[in-house]
Amino acid sequence: MTGTTADGDVLLRVAGVGKTYRAAGRSVTALAGVELDVRAGEFVSVVGPSGGGKTTLLKIVAGLLPATEGQVVLDGRPVREPPERLGVVFQEYGRSLFAWKTVRANVELPLRHRVSDRAERRRLVAEALADVGLADAGDAYPWQLSGGMQQRVAIARALAHRPRLLLMDEPFSAVDAQTRADLEDLLATLWRRYGITVVFVTHDIDEAVYLGQRVVVLSAAPARVTADIAVDLPAVRDQLTTRSDPRFAELRARVYGHVRRPPAAPPSAEPAEPAQPAEPTGTTAQPAAPTGSVARPESAESAESAEPRHPRESQTP
Numbered sequence: 001m002t003g004t005t006a007d008g009d010v011l012l013r014v015a016g017v018g019k020t021y022r023a024a025g026r027s028v029t030a031l032a033g034v035e036l037d038v039r040a041g042e043f044v045s046v047v048g049p050s051g052g053g054k055t056t057l058l059k060i061v062a063g064l065l066p067a068t069e070g071q072v073v074l075d076g077r078p079v080r081e082p083p084e085r086l087g088v089v090f091q092e093y094g095r096s097l098f099a100w101k102t103v104r105a106n107v108e109l110p111l112r113h114r115v116s117d118r119a120e121r122r123r124l125v126a127e128a129l130a131d132v133g134l135a136d137a138g139d140a141y142p143w144q145l146s147g148g149m150q151q152r153v154a155i156a157r158a159l160a161h162r163p164r165l166l167l168m169d170e171p172f173s174a175v176d177a178q179t180r181a182d183l184e185d186l187l188a189t190l191w192r193r194y195g196i197t198v199v200f201v202t203h204d205i206d207e208a209v210y211l212g213q214r215v216v217v218l219s220a221a222p223a224r225v226t227a228d229i230a231v232d233l234p235a236v237r238d239q240l241t242t243r244s245d246p247r248f249a250e251l252r253a254r255v256y257g258h259v260r261r262p263p264a265a266p267p268s269a270e271p272a273e274p275a276q277p278a279e280p281t282g283t284t285a286q287p288a289a290p291t292g293s294v295a296r297p298e299s300a301e302s303a304e305s306a307e308p309r310h311p312r313e314s315q316t317p
């Protein structure tokens with residue numbers, strides 16, 4: 001069952017999720033009251049300062065880590081373990097692929113307990129490898145491939161069982177710029193082709209805007225959502241045209257302005273100023289605050305959400 005709101009079908013609901021790590025008499029609160037709804041078929045980018053809790057959030061959504069408060073609901077069911085129709089791609093492709101298994105065997109692995117028919121499994125693997133441009137690489141071993149090709153294998157593996165939700169944690173941050181651009185475009189194509197829902201964590205604000213339909217900004221730890229910005233760029237994007245669109249520059253400046261905000265006063269303090277776009281001096285999310293700071297509940301959030309979602313779509317041609 002999929003929950004329905006005025007905004008459409010909500011596939012993923014993150015409701016008041018908090019996480020405190022406790023070990024050896026020390027505790028670290030990574031997340032505090034994270035609220036996030038993702039509609040079926042959406043592509044949502046998540047940015048925030050380093051150490052802010054993005055990976056923690058993805059692990060909780062993936063059912064790999066329990067929340068200490070709140071809950072995650074996927075397709076109407078509370079997530080308590082890795083859900084069936086979930087794909088995950090992490091940054092460290094080198095560690096996520098088995099070096100002693102062929103590319104084909106790596107992609108087939110998660111299908112083994114899902115698809116009993118061997119011929120069907122083979123078909124799905126071949127299709128997934130073709131989708132990522134590696135139709136001829138099935139017999140190779142991961143260590144024989146470039147970093148970008150290995151990450152394509154990881155994407156093929158995550159998509160082979162046709163997940164409803166794909167979680168990606170800085171998947172392209174370890175490859176060179178040209179490979180990264182190619183992988184971004186590959187992902188955008190596959191997202192459109194298969195109508196998957198994607199939650200994409202990145203440090204790179206340009207990448208977040210280029211790929212996302214929304215960019216969600218998390219504060220420094222303990223993280224909460226401080227802005228949710230609709231990306232009203234044309235649906236089909238390309239590296240040159242989109243990145244030179246003045247609207248792209250405005251959006252990245254706006255996201256950057258939220259990421260670099262200093263830690264806020266506690267919620268009982270004066271209401272915060274409405275979001276002001278800041279001049280970008282770089283496009284990588286850097287630590288904005290010492291950990292342990294209290295994030296502002298944010299008038300920025302309401303300021304952003306008050307804007308029309310897709311202004312261009314409502315314009316008369």
Ligand SMILES: Nc1ncnc2c1ncn2[C@@H]1O[C@H](COP(=O)(O)OP(=O)(O)OP(=O)(O)O)[C@@H](O)[C@H]1O
Pocket residue numbers: 021022023028029030048049050051052053054055056057221291
């Ligand atoms: N297993 C753990 N035990 C204790 N503390 C942890 C653990 N994992 C993460 N943390 C802490 O939780 C906070 C959030 O970490 P997390 O890795 O989720 O942030 P992040 O935003 O993904 O960071 P980065 O952008 O650098 O990858 C950090 O202070 C981190 O040190």
